[in-house]
Amino acid sequence: xxxQTILAVLNDDDLQGQMVASLDGExxxxxxxxxxxxxxxxxxxxIDLIVSDIRAHDDESDFASVFDFLRWVKGDPFxxxxxxxxxxxxxxxxxxxxxxxxxxxxxxxxxxxxxxDNFDQSLFRQEIDRLLLIC
Amino acid sequence: xxxxxxxxxxxxxxxxxxxxxxxxxxxxxxxxxxxTQVVKGALKHIDELIDAQST
Numbered sequence: 001x002x003x004q005t006i007l008a009v010l011n012d013d014d015l016q017g018q019m020v021a022s023l024d025g026e027x028x029x030x031x032x033x034x035x036x037x038x039x040x041x042x043x044x045x046x047i048d049l050i051v052s053d054i055r056a057h058d059d060e061s062d063f064a065s066v067f068d069f070l071r072w073v074k075g076d077p078f079x080x081x082x083x084x085x086x087x088x089x090x091x092x093x094x095x096x097x098x099x100x101x102x103x104x105x106x107x108x109x110x111x112x113x114x115x116x117d118n119f120d121q122s123l124f125r126q127e128i129d130r131l132l133l134i135c
Numbered sequence: 136x137x138x139x140x141x142x143x144x145x146x147x148x149x150x151x152x153x154x155x156x157x158x159x160x161x162x163x164x165x166x167x168x169x170x171t172q173v174v175k176g177a178l179k180h181i182d183e184l185i186d187a188q189s190t
Contacts, residue, residue, distance in 0.1 A: 031149065064176055067173075068176065097173070097174055100150070101177060108177070
């Protein structure tokens with residue numbers, strides 16, 4: 001069986017490194033720093049699952065927030081069936097936003113809103129493995 | 136732009152309510168426009184879906 005491939009959209013280099021390390025070996029992970037680059041990758045590559053940092057931004061395109069990108073994915077005939085995970089590592093002052101953002105992300109088509117105080121490699125791997133099983 | 140599993144109007148209105156409460160709380164606590172940018176980004180799309188279902 002071919003290795004499954006995850007597309008991760010992240011602005012944060014540290015987080016990117018931790019995600020790659022947590023999934024290393026079992027799945028292939030492709031990263032994009034911008035939503036426009038992520039769309040290019042989706043057009044060119046076989047992707048099985050998308051993970052995007054909830055606070056990722058793209059100053060070079062019309063995609064101002066992760067929700068613009070999520071709506072694009074769910075409206076694209078080739079990408080719309082891909083499971084979309086929103087990842088959030090919120091500072092304490094943004095905790096009150098979590099419930100609202102989770103509700104909105106799921107209503108807009110995300111399959112999972114994964115919130116962590118700090119990146120937990122084991123939990124992240126567990127959640128991604130679970131989703132890839134049903135892809 | 137249709138979604139795979141269209142959320143119900145009730146789900147959308149609930150999401151809208153929570154987003155609005157979050158923005159109001161943020162502004163009450165002196166949050167900057169950048170702090171609420173993600174929430175407002177979600178609200179824009181929730182409102183579009185509510186409009187689409189209401190017309």
